[in-house]
Amino acid sequence: HIRVTLCRHVHVKMADEAVCVGPAPTSKSYLNMDAIMNAVKQTGAQAVHPGYGFLSENKEFAKRLAAEGVTFIGPDTHAIQAMGDKIESKLIAKAAKVNTIPGFDGVVKDAEEAVKIAGEIGYPVMIKASAGGGGKGMRISWNDEETREGFRFSSQEAASSFGDDRLLIEKFIDNPRHIEIQVLADKHGNALWLNERECSIQRRNQKVVEEAPSTFLDPDTRRAMGEQAVSLAKAVKYSSAGTVEFLVDSQKNFYFLEMNTRLQVEHPITECITGLDLVHQMIRIAKGYKLQQKQSDIPINGWAIESRVYAEDPYKSFGLPSIGRLSQYQEPLNLPNVRVDSGIQEGSDISIYYDPMISKLVTYGKTREEALKKMEEALDNYVIRGVTHNIPLLREIIVHPRFVSGDISTKFLPEVYPDGFKGHMLTAGERRELLATAAALYVAAQLRSQKFLGDLRVSIVPAESRQWELCVELDKGVHMLGVSRAGNNYTVEIDGEKVEVSGEWNLASALLPITINGKHRNLQCLLRTAAGEITLQYLGTSFKLRVLSKLAAYLSKHMPEKIPEDTSSILRSPMPGSVVAVSVKPGDNVAEGQEICVIEAMKMQNSMTAAKTAKVKSVHCKAGDTVGEGDLLVELE
Amino acid sequence: MATYTLMRSSLGLLHGLKCSFKSVGQIPYAGALTRSKVLQNARCYSVSHLSVQERIEQKRKAALTGGGQLRIAAQHKRGKLTARERLELLLDPDSFVEYDMFVEHRCSDFGMEADHNKYPGDSVVTGQGRINGRLVYVFSQDFTVFGGSLSGAHAQKICKIMDQAMMVGAPVIGLNDSGGARIQEGVESLAGYADIFLRNVMASGVVPQISLIMGPCAGGAVYSPALTDFTFMVKDTSYLFITGPDVVKSVTNEDVTQEELGGAKTHTTVSGVAHRAFENDIDALLNLRNFFNFLPLSNKDPAPVTECHDPRDRLVPGLDTIVPFESTKAYDMLDIVHGIVDEREFFEIMPNYAKNIVVGFARMNGRTVGIVGNQPKVASGCLDINSSVKGARFVRFCDAFNIPIITFVDVPGFLPGTAQEYGGIIRHGAKLLYAFAEATVPKITVITRKAYGGAYDVMSSKHLRGDVNYAWPSAEVAVMGAKGAVQIIFRGKENQAKAEAEYVEKFANPFPAAVRGFVDDIIQPSTTRKRICRDLEVLASKKQTNPWKKHANIPL
Numbered sequence A: 001h002i003r004v005t006l007c008r009h010v011h012v013k014m015a016d017e018a019v020c021v022g023p024a025p026t027s028k029s030y031l032n033m034d035a036i037m038n039a040v041k042q043t044g045a046q047a048v049h050p051g052y053g054f055l056s057e058n059k060e061f062a063k064r065l066a067a068e069g070v071t072f073i074g075p076d077t078h079a080i081q082a083m084g085d086k087i088e089s090k091l092i093a094k095a096a097k098v099n100t101i102p103g104f105d106g107v108v109k110d111a112e113e114a115v116k117i118a119g120e121i122g123y124p125v126m127i128k129a130s131a132g133g134g135g136k137g138m139r140i141s142w143n144d145e146e147t148r149e150g151f152r153f154s155s156q157e158a159a160s161s162f163g164d165d166r167l168l169i170e171k172f173i174d175n176p177r178h179i180e181i182q183v184l185a186d187k188h189g190n191a192l193w194l195n196e197r198e199c200s201i202q203r204r205n206q207k208v209v210e211e212a213p214s215t216f217l218d219p220d221t222r223r224a225m226g227e228q229a230v231s232l233a234k235a236v237k238y239s240s241a242g243t244v245e246f247l248v249d250s251q252k253n254f255y256f257l258e259m260n261t262r263l264q265v266e267h268p269i270t271e272c273i274t275g276l277d278l279v280h281q282m283i284r285i286a287k288g289y290k291l292q293q294k295q296s297d298i299p300i301n302g303w304a305i306e307s308r309v310y311a312e313d314p315y316k317s318f319g320l321p322s323i324g325r326l327s328q329y330q331e332p333l334n335l336p337n338v339r340v341d342s343g344i345q346e347g348s349d350i351s352i353y354y355d356p357m358i359s360k361l362v363t364y365g366k367t368r369e370e371a372l373k374k375m376e377e378a379l380d381n382y383v384i385r386g387v388t389h390n391i392p393l394l395r396e397i398i399v400h401p402r403f404v405s406g407d408i409s410t411k412f413l414p415e416v417y418p419d420g421f422k423g424h425m426l427t428a429g430e431r432r433e434l435l436a437t438a439a440a441l442y443v444a445a446q447l448r449s450q451k452f453l454g455d456l457r458v459s460i461v462p463a464e465s466r467q468w469e470l471c472v473e474l475d476k477g478v479h480m481l482g483v484s485r486a487g488n489n490y491t492v493e494i495d496g497e498k499v500e501v502s503g504e505w506n507l508a509s510a511l512l513p514i515t516i517n518g519k520h521r522n523l524q525c526l527l528r529t530a531a532g533e534i535t536l537q538y539l540g541t542s543f544k545l546r547v548l549s550k551l552a553a554y555l556s557k558h559m560p561e562k563i564p565e566d567t568s569s570i571l572r573s574p575m576p577g578s579v580v581a582v583s584v585k586p587g588d589n590v591a592e593g594q595e596i597c598v599i600e601a602m603k604m605q606n607s608m609t610a611a612k613t614a615k616v617k618s619v620h621c622k623a624g625d626t627v628g629e630g631d632l633l634v635e636l637e
Numbered sequence B: 001m002a003t004y005t006l007m008r009s010s011l012g013l014l015h016g017l018k019c020s021f022k023s024v025g026q027i028p029y030a031g032a033l034t035r036s037k038v039l040q041n042a043r044c045y046s047v048s049h050l051s052v053q054e055r056i057e058q059k060r061k062a063a064l065t066g067g068g069q070l071r072i073a074a075q076h077k078r079g080k081l082t083a084r085e086r087l088e089l090l091l092d093p094d095s096f097v098e099y100d101m102f103v104e105h106r107c108s109d110f111g112m113e114a115d116h117n118k119y120p121g122d123s124v125v126t127g128q129g130r131i132n133g134r135l136v137y138v139f140s141q142d143f144t145v146f147g148g149s150l151s152g153a154h155a156q157k158i159c160k161i162m163d164q165a166m167m168v169g170a171p172v173i174g175l176n177d178s179g180g181a182r183i184q185e186g187v188e189s190l191a192g193y194a195d196i197f198l199r200n201v202m203a204s205g206v207v208p209q210i211s212l213i214m215g216p217c218a219g220g221a222v223y224s225p226a227l228t229d230f231t232f233m234v235k236d237t238s239y240l241f242i243t244g245p246d247v248v249k250s251v252t253n254e255d256v257t258q259e260e261l262g263g264a265k266t267h268t269t270v271s272g273v274a275h276r277a278f279e280n281d282i283d284a285l286l287n288l289r290n291f292f293n294f295l296p297l298s299n300k301d302p303a304p305v306t307e308c309h310d311p312r313d314r315l316v317p318g319l320d321t322i323v324p325f326e327s328t329k330a331y332d333m334l335d336i337v338h339g340i341v342d343e344r345e346f347f348e349i350m351p352n353y354a355k356n357i358v359v360g361f362a363r364m365n366g367r368t369v370g371i372v373g374n375q376p377k378v379a380s381g382c383l384d385i386n387s388s389v390k391g392a393r394f395v396r397f398c399d400a401f402n403i404p405i406i407t408f409v410d411v412p413g414f415l416p417g418t419a420q421e422y423g424g425i426i427r428h429g430a431k432l433l434y435a436f437a438e439a440t441v442p443k444i445t446v447i448t449r450k451a452y453g454g455a456y457d458v459m460s461s462k463h464l465r466g467d468v469n470y471a472w473p474s475a476e477v478a479v480m481g482a483k484g485a486v487q488i489i490f491r492g493k494e495n496q497a498k499a500e501a502e503y504v505e506k507f508a509n510p511f512p513a514a515v516r517g518f519v520d521d522i523i524q525p526s527t528t529r530k531r532i533c534r535d536l537e538v539l540a541s542k543k544q545t546n547p548w549k550k551h552a553n554i555p556l
Helices: A002-006 A010-014 A033-043 A059-067 A077-084 A086-095 A111-121 A144-162 A219-235 A267-274 A278-287 A368-380 A391-397 A412-416 A428-448 A550-558 B002-011 B014-026 B032-048 B052-064 B069-077 B083-090 B152-168 B187-203 B219-227 B245-252 B258-262 B264-270 B281-292 B317-321 B333-340 B385-400 B418-423 B425-438 B453-458 B482-489 B496-507 B511-515 B525-539
Strands: A125-129 A138-141 A167-171 A177-185 A191-203 A206-212 A240-248 A254-260 A303-310 A328-330 A338-342 A357-365 A383-385 A467-474 A477-486 A489-494 A497-503 A511-516 A519-528 A533-538 A541-549 A570-572 A577-582 A595-601 A604-609 A614-619 A632-636 B097-099 B124-131 B134-141 B172-176 B209-213 B216-218 B230-234 B239-241 B276-278 B347-349 B357-364 B367-374 B405-411 B443-452 B468-471 B476-478
Touching (some): A033 A059, A077 A254, A191 A219, A191 A267, A267 A278, A303 A368, A368 A519, A428 A511, A428 A533, A550 B281, B083 B134, B152 B172, B172 B219, B216 B219, B230 B264, B230 B281, B239 B258, B258 B264, B264 B276, B333 B357, B333 B405, B385 B405, B443 B453
Parallel strands (some): B134 B172, B172 B209, B216 B239, B405 B443
Antiparallel strands (some): A191 A206, A467 A477, A489 A497, A533 A541, A577 A595, B097 B124, B124 B134, B347 B357
């Protein structure tokens, strides 16, 4: 059974030989060294590539492999250990003359000590897991109160993510860019830097959009950073692929952040611009071969962008995890210069057990402009149904003037969207395009619904019409449209302006490629109901429209308004996850903003707070419960 | 001829005679009705001094405004549209052909004979029209005229279009919005109801009948929708009950609101009286247009085929991974249905009632099909009283109207317990069995996982004349689950776990059924759509008849 079950997953299908390492919770499978060691023995594997995440930076695992005489495709144990510990790594970096950030070099014992240290360094400070990475167990604090809270959350998260609750504190560099250098070192003392990756676009310290190279670095800075990265690698006798992360301030001062002793999620963009296959190189190095390239052989060919496509709702804090079944899934692989690294397929479940990443979408071009254009097209052609995804956000980022001009920092998202991401803001012209498309789609569907095939006993009298008067609603705006048709071409008149829309109008296809006023556009139809509701994905964002005949629109003024439920007294789970703690009980008085409970999803802890000052009426969850999106947690009076 | 004489004597004018003849021509039943009609026209003429043409215009105008602007405004204020507005939305533009616009009620008691109490057309609008070009007969009760109450004339108008719908072979849609019987008319109103009931029964299985409840529908009136094939409701503005809250209070002392007693929520979730509810009048009417496209016009017509953009041979890769391997784990049968049918469009019938079975209409390569599926997500997809009745009625509708039935099976059996036994699960479960067995339309069955016990037989099995029966590799056709089976076979013996494993190996797979030919093939789930589309083409010419009988005797 186990064998067959596994065959359902893409990574297992691609494998020549597969062994089940355990059930879904990672602590029982991918983090379970015994299980993996068994798999190694069972298959007689000579080497293990640990991928990224899980045991890829676990020195114990590397040691156990070494003890069995199995090669770990990665650096030596001492390098993992030295770089894996943020405190030790900083000391080594300092010694290797790598620029480092001022901070406290030691483990913080409790919240009060954290407050003291923070005071010494000066706010803002960053509290982070000593063993961590990837933004987990990381909090920024601007005052003592936040430091205490941050300490509590970070240690909990660190414990649950890494099984190690040690924390450290350092100076937080305001407005920085996150730029990292890919290094490649062999076991013979040779090391190369493979240029940089710009990873500044982040939310909650996790990367969203990456590119290589960076628009910000000049050749001198690039070389300086590359050389420091290589000297750090050499200092720890590093072999294999690794990444040295830097924070770069507006003056192009750079500070060592950490070194990731593994392959990075975003490695494809480096592969695109250097032409090197990093996994191939890692295997060669592990086998003991020398690097074939010299530093002068490493090119920057063109530009590559990576978008991390996540199953999360970008309208909630730039992305809260969502789960579900991918009812329809189609990668834009029909386009040239597009690479999609994914482990899922149509029918896959996005579960709460793993990171909610759907795929890494990489586009390549001779220039940055070309790569960005390709990314727009790829995002528009990417069909994901059944789970909420972050394509609206990705599609907005890559066309934002600040991003396009390269004016970014790790604060990009909160600065550009201070009130949270709200989706694409339509210009008047775009709005007309969208309205016209919805109207044309509506008419195409109406006409088709009159087409009955076969011999009919009672003949059909179709309503022959070449002109339609429609009313289209979009965001509370109501527009009267005149539509006329000639074959597959529709002319839509909106407020005196004419919009020409033509296409194949395949009503079964997820993609809706059309030409609007001569411009090619890729829309997607997400929903089309009998009552005239049409949801279109346009420029990445999905827009809800309603198309009605003039008569229906006129009569709808008589329809009673449905009263939505008052949400301020009700706390619902914003995402699926498990309840870690409930801080209130019925009868308690809570203040606005006070923590009510904590929900953990995809290893992120989210504090749920009261929307108003009130008395707790009832509590519908307890610690340990699994809750779904929209489930009632607590009711206030 | 008696009529003629009467008119001559009472009018004496050739002009008036002609006019009256016209009115007479509109009315099918002679006798008392004609007489009063003529008298009334005469009276009208004597006071107005208008030409016939002017009088026609005046009557038409009056008919179009129903109960008058004040009552129309009140109707709108309740969030409801008028009878005519509803028809305009339901039917294709300019397709409505109205009948009996000049019919008036015939009551002369309680001052009803007064001119101001006469409304041309009375309290219902009737006629025929087109929905997406296809013929349909309609009636729409007018709440602005005497609260839409049913007079003899009102009933007669409905009966006329029903009779013609039967003759022509076209569906009847009723838009109900009526306070009940016209009390002033007494037994004539009751007779009117019975006339309609009789026609509902005669039309049953001949032409599809749909009721859309768009206001009150109380007392005896509820039995007309109950006799039709589908009853839809409008949320918050429609009610169906035998007796209203006041009577309930006086008889049983229960305090209950109209909404709780007979609102859309009650009937679509608790009682199972209504098949679906919609947000408001417009939503309901637009959805009804969409629903109508699934239905054949009559039992003489095949299931309709519409233009389809979804490739018939489309593979559905997601289905290969949908059934979880743990047989205790649920999945959503709707995911399977949506994946397989054309364009993921599924018009579910009774989506909120007896949710352990899923029924509804969809299309395969453009052709309407009825879908029946056990829903593992709810009560493990077991069959119980409500789900059996829900399924049976749907299957019988499909069979009556030549709609092929596709059944997805994942059923652990009938629900055990006193509640079910006392409720008569034996009697009610037999309905679904009966319905599948008697059906002669193309029947295609796909066993996705469990097909246990008697429920296996019931769910359109090969033994009940299933035309094509498929099993997915995850199918388990057995008398019961492994654990229960082992406890019986090896009662008191040791090593139950080993026995259980043996049972699983032997029976928890499609082979026992496949080697006996009880399933025709074991298919890769992703190919299911392709296979069904191909089978339906072959089965389109299926001819099967049951033995002659006056009518069958389904266990009611």
